[in-house]
Amino acid sequence: MILLFILIFVHRWIPNSTWLMVHMVTLGLITNSILIWSQHFTEALLKLKLPDEARKTQVGRIYGLNASMIVLMVGIVGGIYPLTLLGSTGVGLMVAWHGLNLLLQLRGALPARFDSTVRFYIAAAWLLPVGATFGALLARNSMTTDLYNRLLLGHETVNVLGFVGLTVVGTLMTLWPTMLRTKMHPVAVQLSKIGLWGMVAGVTVTTLAALFNLRSLAGAGLVIYALALLVIAVLMVKTCAAKKPLDYPTLSVAAGFAWLIVGTVWTAVMVFSTDFAQLHLRTVTPVFVAGFLLQVLLGAMSYLLPVRMGGGPAAVRASNREFNRFSFGRVAIINICLTFFVLPAELTGSMVRALVSIVGAMTLAAFIPLMLRGVKKSVAARKEMIAARARGEAPAPRTPVEVAPQQPNARRELLIGGGAALAAVATGVAIAPSSSKLLRWGGTNTSRGTGEVTRIQVQATSDMRFVPNSVEVPVGNELVIEVKNMDGTNIHDLYIDANGGAETGRINPGETRTLHAGVITGDAEGWCTIIGHRAMGMTFSVVASGATEDATGHEGMPGTGADSTVMKSSEIDFSAPLSKDFKVRDATLAPVESAEIQDGARVHRITFDVSETEQEIAPGITINSWTFTDSYMGPVLHGKLGDIFEITLKNNATMGHSVDFHAGMVSPNENMRTIAPGEELVYRFEATGSGIWLYHCSTMPMSTHIAAGMFGAVIIDPVSLSTVDREFVVVQNETYLTDTGKSTADGNKIVDVAPDAVADGVPTLTMWNGHATQYVAEPLQARVGEKVRMWVLAAGPSQGCSFHVVGSQFHTVYKEGAYLLRDAQDAFGNDGGHAQSLDLASAQGGFVEMEFREVGTYSFVNHSFAEMERGARGLIEVR
Secondary structure (H helix, E strand, O other): OHHHHHHHHHHHHOOOHHHHHHHHHHHHHHHHHHHHHHHHHHHHHHOOOOOOOHHHHHHHHHHHHHHHHHHHHHHHHHOOHHHHHHHHHHHHHHHHHHHHHHHHHHHOOOOOOOHHHHHHHHHHHHHHHHHHHHHHHHHHOOOOHHHHHHHHHHHHHHHHHHHHHHHHHHHHHHHHHHHHOOOOOOOHHHHHHHHHHHHHHHHHHHHHHHHOOOHHHHHHHHHHHHHHHHHHHHHHHHHHOOOOOOOHHHHHHHHHHHHHHHHHHHHHHHHHHOOHHHOOHHHHHHHHHHHHHHHHHHHHHHHHHHHHHOOOHHHHHHHHHHHOOOHHHHHHHHHHHHHHHHOOHHHHOHHHHHHHHHHHHHHHHOHHHHHHHHHHHHHHHHHHHHHHHHOOOOOOOOOOOOOOOOOOOHHHHHHHHHHHHHHHHHHHHHHOHHHOOHHHOOOOOOOOOOOOEEEEEEEEOOOOOEEOOEEEEEOOOEEEEEEEEOOOOOOEOOEEOOOOOEEOOOEOOOOEEEEEEEEOOOEEEEEOOOOOOOOOOOEEEEEEEOOOOOOEOOOOOOOOOOOOOEOOHHHOOOOOOOOOOOOOOOOEOOOOOOOEEEOOEEEEEEEEEEEEEEEEEEOOEEEEEEEEOOEOOOOOEEEEOOOEEEEEEEEOOOOOEOOEEOOOOOOHHHHOOOEOOOOEEEEEEEOOOOEEEEEEOOOOOHHHHHHOOOEEEEEEEOOOOOOOOEEEEEEEEEEOEEEEEEEOOOOOEEEEEOHHHHOOOOOOEEEEOOEOOHHHHOOEEEOOOOEEEEEEEEEEOOOOEEEEEOOOOEOEEEEOOEEEEEOOEEOOOOEOOOEOOEEEOOOOEEEEEEEOOOOEEEEEEEOOHHHHOOOOEEEEEEO
16 A cells, blocks of 8 residues: 555656556455455354464465565566566466355355355455456457457456455445444345346456457446446445444445446446447546545445454544544545546646646545554553553453444535645646636636637548648637547657647557647647657647737647757766766677577577666766667677577557668568557568678657667678687767756756757767767776777768777778778788778678787777767777
8 A cells, every 4th residue: 555655656757657556456455455354254254263273374375466466567567478477377366266265164154144245255256367367468468459448348347346346345235334333224135135146247248248349238237237236325325324424434435335336337338339449448447446446445444443453442442533533524535536537638637637636645645644543542542451451440351342433523524625625626727727628617718719619630640640730720719639540550649839738648549539729819839749750740730710920829848859959969078977877888799699490590589678768878868768678779689690580579668669670681561560569579580691780660750769779789790700809899879869857866867869850960979889978987998919809880870980999900891791901901912901990871880800009098989070079989998
C-alpha cells in the first residue's frame, strides 16, 4: 500500500506505470487480502478452526504469491516476457492452491448455514488462474487490436467481476450486518444466493462471448451481472433500515459497492455501443480500482483490524477512534474527486483531473497513518488494561470485542470534505479555464463565443499526414476535432496551440480521440508532438474566418521541436566531470563470439529490445533517447564472412520502430518494416562483405531516430586481417538538441532531439560511441611499439568524418571494403607511404593501423575542427 501511494506521485518516470499502479491494487492489495480474509471467514462460517501447524502452509502460500507478484511486475516493467509468464503462472497456481485448500476444509466440516459463501470463495479462487492466463497473453501483445480488446474484456471480467466480485459479495452476506452492528435480514441468505449465481452467470456469458467475438452477448452478460448486483444492493438497503451506516467502514464499503454497479453498467454501455477494435476499457479502470476495490478494501480493513486486534473495550474503542477520524469528510472527498476524474477529459480539462487525482489519492493514503495510529492506540490501551488487571482493577477481556465507534458530526464533515474536493476542481478551472468546459456546462458560452460548434473528423495516416490538414472556423465558434489514427504501426497525437493549448493525448493505432480546442478567435496551428513527426509533415491549420489582425490564437508549445530553440555546443561545459553514475563505454573490440553452427555457418542470435530511456551524452546533458538494448548507440556486433546474424527486434517503446542492417542484402519490405509497440520482428541476414557496417532505425524520420540513439555498428573481419596488439572501435554520430526545461535528480539538463535542426546542418554535439567527452575523461590505453587498429564509422545522420590521430600516422588504411594502404604499401605496391586521416562520408566506415613511437597522450579527432569542438575528440594514453 505504501509503495502504491509512492508510485502514484512518481509514476511518470516508471515504465508501464499505469499497469503497475492497477496491479499493485488488484494483486498487491486485493489478492493478498482475499487469501487472508477468505481463510478467516471460512473457518468462522464453517466453525472449523484449523490447527496452528496449518498456518505454516498458509504463510508459505502467501510468500509464494508475493514472490510471483514481484517476478511478474519486474517482467512487465522491464519488458522481460519469460519473467512475466513465470510470475503470472505463479500467481495463478498460488490462488488455485488456496481454492483447493478451502475445498478440503469444506468437505471436512459439518453442514453449516453459510457454507454456500465458502463455495463461492472456491469458485472465485479458481477463476483467477483463468484471468492470469489472459493477462499473460495480453502481455505478449502480439495480436490485433480487436483480439487484444476482447481478451482484455475477458481478463477484467474474470478477475475484477469474478475473482474479486464474488469474494466481496459472498463476504458481505454476513459482514455487512455485522459492520452495521445489527441482525441479518431474514431473506439475506436467499437473496445473496440469487445475486451470487447471477454474478457467476454474468461473468461466464461475458467472458465466453468476448472470446468468440459476440459483442451483443458480451454486453448482455454484463447486464445480467449488474442486475445481480442490484439484488445484493436491495438486501444491503433493507439491512440499513434497522441501522444506518454512520462510520467510515460502512460508508466506504457502501460507496465502493455503488461504484461496482456504476462500472459494470458503464462497461456494458461501451460494449453495446462500440466495436471491440475501438473499445477503450481503460476509461472505466479508475471506477473499478479506486471506486470499488480500494474503497471496499479500506472500509473492510477499518472495521476488521480493530475487532481482530481485540484487547478489551478500551483498546477497540481507542483503535476505532483513529480509523474513523473525519469519516464522512474522507468519503466525500474520495467520491467527489473520483466523479470529476472519470468525467470526459474534454469537459473537465487536464488541470482539474490532475488536482482531483492528487487530492483523492492523498485522502485514500490517509488510511495508512490512521491505521498505524490505530494499532498504536490499541497496543497502548492493551498495556494499560494488563497493568490494571495485574493490580486487580480490571476483569479479563473477551476477544474479539464489539465496540460501536463514536458518532461523527456528519454535516460538518460533509461540508468540509465536499468543499475541499470542489476547491480542487475550482482551482483546476482557474489555472486553465480554456481547457475546461465546466464553466460552460448547460449551454452557456464565453463572452466571445457564438454558441455554435464546428466539428471535423481527421485521420492520422501512415505517410505522416493529417487528412484533412486544415479547417476553416468562423470566429467565435467552438472547434471540436475527432482524430482517428489510421496508421497501423505508429502512435500519433494532435496538439492545437489555441486557448493555451489543447491536445488529444497519444492515440494508439486504430483508436479515436476527441480534441476540444475551445472558442476560436484567430488562426491557430496544430501538429503531432511525437518527436520528428512534425518535421515529416504532420501539421494542421485552423483558419479563423472573419478574424481581425490582432486576434490570434498562437501561444506556442515548448519542447515539440519546430519552434524550440536549438541548443548550441557553447552552452555545454565540455570540461565538466562525468556524472557519478555514468559508465564509460569500453571501446575495445570484443572477439567474435562462439555461436551455434547451422548448415556449416555460425549463427549469431541477438535480441534488440527497443526502449525509451534517459541517457547522459555529455557533461550535464541527459537526452530522452530511443535505444536498441537500453544504450544510446546500440551494441557492436562482430563476425566473419559467411556468418548468419538473426536479430529479434522487440518494440517495448511507445511508438513504431524498425532496423536496417547495411551488412545484409535482404528485401526491405518485410525485414525493415516498422513494427508497432509490443510487436516483434526477426531480421536474418548473411555477412557477405567485410568492413564496418552501419545499422539504424529506418522509421521515418530516420534522422530523428538516429540522432535519438538508434544506431550501431556491425564489424565483419576481412579474410586476410592481420594480428594487432590492440583493437578499438569508435562510431561518430551527431545530434541536434532542445532543452526541455527539466532536470534529472543529479542536476543534468534533460533534452530532446530537435528534428527541424537536422536540415540546418549545425549539430549541438558530435560524439564518439554516444558521449561527447567519455574518452577524454577515461582515455584509451596503449603501449609504445604496439600495433593498434582503430575501426571508425560515421553514423550520421548527416555529418561525415575526417579521422585523425594527433602525433601519429597510419601505415594501414582500409575503407569501404578495400585497403588504400597496407603496411605502408599502396594498392600498386609502392613502399613508404603513410596516411594522416581516414575520410568518411555519412554511413561509411573502415579502419586504420598505427604504432606509437613515444610515450604520451595522443588525441583522436574529427579533423573537421567544428565537429571536434562539438565533442568528436578522445585521448589515447601511450606508456
